[in-house]
Amino acid sequence: MAPTKKPVAKHQAVISGRVLRSGNSFSAGTSLWKSLLSSTLNPSKIASLIEEEVAPIPVDGSPPAWAECRPELCDALPWFRSVQGGVYHSGNLCFGFLLDADCGIRSHIDDEVIITRVGGGCTKDAQGNLTLIKDQDCDGSTLASLYNSKQLNIPIGIIIGNRNTILGRQLPHRYNVMDYFLISDIWFEKVGEKKGAKVRFQKLDLNQKSWWAVKGAPAPVPYNMRDNNHVQPQIAVCFDCGLTSTQIYNEGWMCLSPGCRKFWKIDGAAPVALTFHPDFLNYRMAPSEHIKQHYSLVPDLLSSLKESTVRISWRGIVCPWCSKCISRKFWQGWKCTDDGIASSQPGNPCLYQKMIPMDVLSLRSVIDEFELSPIKRALYFDSKYIIPEIDDITLYPYRKLTYNIPRVGSITHLVSNRAINSRVNGPDDLFDQLQQADLGLRRYPLQQSVVAGTLTAHFAVNYGMPYKYVVSVGSKGFDEAPSEILRALGRLSWATEKTVSAAGYQPLSPNELLLLGYLEGMKIGYHDDGESSLGPTIATLSLGAKSTMLIRMKYKYYHGQSKAKVPLADDPILEGCELQKQRQALRDQLIGGHIAQVGYEKRLKELLRQCRSGEAAPTIKMELNHGDLVVMHGARLQKHFEHSVIPDSRLRFALTARYIKPEGLSADELKKGQFTLSPDQIYDGQ
Numbered sequence: 001m002a003p004t005k006k007p008v009a010k011h012q013a014v015i016s017g018r019v020l021r022s023g024n025s026f027s028a029g030t031s032l033w034k035s036l037l038s039s040t041l042n043p044s045k046i047a048s049l050i051e052e053e054v055a056p057i058p059v060d061g062s063p064p065a066w067a068e069c070r071p072e073l074c075d076a077l078p079w080f081r082s083v084q085g086g087v088y089h090s091g092n093l094c095f096g097f098l099l100d101a102d103c104g105i106r107s108h109i110d111d112e113v114i115i116t117r118v119g120g121g122c123t124k125d126a127q128g129n130l131t132l133i134k135d136q137d138c139d140g141s142t143l144a145s146l147y148n149s150k151q152l153n154i155p156i157g158i159i160i161g162n163r164n165t166i167l168g169r170q171l172p173h174r175y176n177v178m179d180y181f182l183i184s185d186i187w188f189e190k191v192g193e194k195k196g197a198k199v200r201f202q203k204l205d206l207n208q209k210s211w212w213a214v215k216g217a218p219a220p221v222p223y224n225m226r227d228n229n230h231v232q233p234q235i236a237v238c239f240d241c242g243l244t245s246t247q248i249y250n251e252g253w254m255c256l257s258p259g260c261r262k263f264w265k266i267d268g269a270a271p272v273a274l275t276f277h278p279d280f281l282n283y284r285m286a287p288s289e290h291i292k293q294h295y296s297l298v299p300d301l302l303s304s305l306k307e308s309t310v311r312i313s314w315r316g317i318v319c320p321w322c323s324k325c326i327s328r329k330f331w332q333g334w335k336c337t338d339d340g341i342a343s344s345q346p347g348n349p350c351l352y353q354k355m356i357p358m359d360v361l362s363l364r365s366v367i368d369e370f371e372l373s374p375i376k377r378a379l380y381f382d383s384k385y386i387i388p389e390i391d392d393i394t395l396y397p398y399r400k401l402t403y404n405i406p407r408v409g410s411i412t413h414l415v416s417n418r419a420i421n422s423r424v425n426g427p428d429d430l431f432d433q434l435q436q437a438d439l440g441l442r443r444y445p446l447q448q449s450v451v452a453g454t455l456t457a458h459f460a461v462n463y464g465m466p467y468k469y470v471v472s473v474g475s476k477g478f479d480e481a482p483s484e485i486l487r488a489l490g491r492l493s494w495a496t497e498k499t500v501s502a503a504g505y506q507p508l509s510p511n512e513l514l515l516l517g518y519l520e521g522m523k524i525g526y527h528d529d530g531e532s533s534l535g536p537t538i539a540t541l542s543l544g545a546k547s548t549m550l551i552r553m554k555y556k557y558y559h560g561q562s563k564a565k566v567p568l569a570d571d572p573i574l575e576g577c578e579l580q581k582q583r584q585a586l587r588d589q590l591i592g593g594h595i596a597q598v599g600y601e602k603r604l605k606e607l608l609r610q611c612r613s614g615e616a617a618p619t620i621k622m623e624l625n626h627g628d629l630v631v632m633h634g635a636r637l638q639k640h641f642e643h644s645v646i647p648d649s650r651l652r653f654a655l656t657a658r659y660i661k662p663e664g665l666s667a668d669e670l671k672k673g674q675f676t677l678s679p680d681q682i683y684d685g686q
Ligand SMILES: O=C(O)CCC(=O)C(=O)O
Pocket: 469, 514, 516, 524, 529, 540, 542, 643, 645, 653, 654, 656
């Protein structure tokens, strides 16, 4: 619903006067407030004065949902899945918007109206402020989604972060869901030398007090009883481009069409300082019963959820007791306050938890090509990848596939089959038993992630000696491990011993076991298992859904330089790396004394400039089926290569055993790694 057009004379004079907070104004009784209220300052200036002079003002209520980190927020709110950007759109419609530290210059927030920049095209300057580096484009997908949501009157959920200083109020949490808003205006401004988009939102429900209103503020006057309902901003047509623009600023009307020659000029000159026109701040689109909320601000995801392994079952929920967004960190469900991690509500932890019964899934329901895959795998290899050596004899009834990477290491894939899997206490039974045991599986925050608080996309639990992989996982002693874990350890010790000794090395028996649990849509991204305290052998048993394991050279070894283009000091020039021949020829010249170090470095830099960017393509692709074992051997395999595993259906377990060097570990930690296998836990290779 656009405001009714009220043409004004071109370049109409400024309507000056007192700027009142729109809607329900402040009612805090402080003298500062009284003096601010009687001032003629623009609300943004008031907010910045507040920021400088006093602590933010307490708010009246509490948000319907909140979070302490972006991943938890986006995990629980289907209408704001944007972990990094400020706008969430899908299918060309905008559904959610986040206001945080930087709303841009000339922004405004009060109880009913928000004026902010639209993200995109920005970079951070030396002071950490976002600066526009390119013109924003009307056709960009973000902006297009805002135009569409405006046109179709789609209410948009808005979230405010506590780094936002424009509102000047004490926000209770890091991220706070505000309410539904409608987009009333979208226009362009000149920001520095660039053109950037701005948007004005109006709260959908004008009759309810906003929770972020100043504490004790009176309820808003119902819309149809307001005496300023007639207020409309002025609208005028540009003589040059023929398009209409609203008068947004006190200082005068301007054409706001970015393509027009007269864009952003008042009386032919670019404006110097601008303040919002009170009519632009105070006008309200009339509420309409035809405008529908298409989604819930606080969705009740649990009420209709029955299955515990499907993708939606490991999304976040909003705590029904305290409104916090909580991700599913536990195999069995959600806990509002995480036992292991400091509470976000110190002194007042919320005890809400929701555990869902885990149905025991049959193997058949997670394996499509039941029993067929291992046979297929043994007959066909894709020539795009390294072809393994095939050996059907040595470890019969397993088929042994060996991938050798010269000067690096080897990977042995032991292909299981129906006879192995169906033996008593074999993989079929293990798959069943692991689903019923209380193993302590949970998701942990990734140590190195772009967005703090991002959790792994799989559940993990560590037994035996402590091991840090992509996350830091507390370890349980083998004396606490259920029998099926020890039985798996028996298989993995067998696989380690058989493959490593056959390759002519002395095997080190594993003293640690990491169990990973994957629900539908989960995976482990590229990583290495190359912690310095680790032995060179890593053995994994796969149970349940089929998965694809990929191995690729790490970026810096493939390209001979880091992503910041710093050449490797000690480049191993591995088989298959980019420009391998040229890199080797140059190295040979250095070793042969034909060029000096300085010349070598200079020519190497020139050579590496030819490198393309992007990650190396994987060179080994393995299809891991239920019951298969994989043994990676060689410290350099972890140093120079990385691996990822993506299951293709719901429910898979991976049990990985390693040898952790005892140096530097406490007596307690060493004790956790001690175990004796009972005869039924020792594996005989059948
Ligand atoms: O899921 C798998 O098979 C591999 C797991 C893995 O790479 C690891 O535990 O480090």
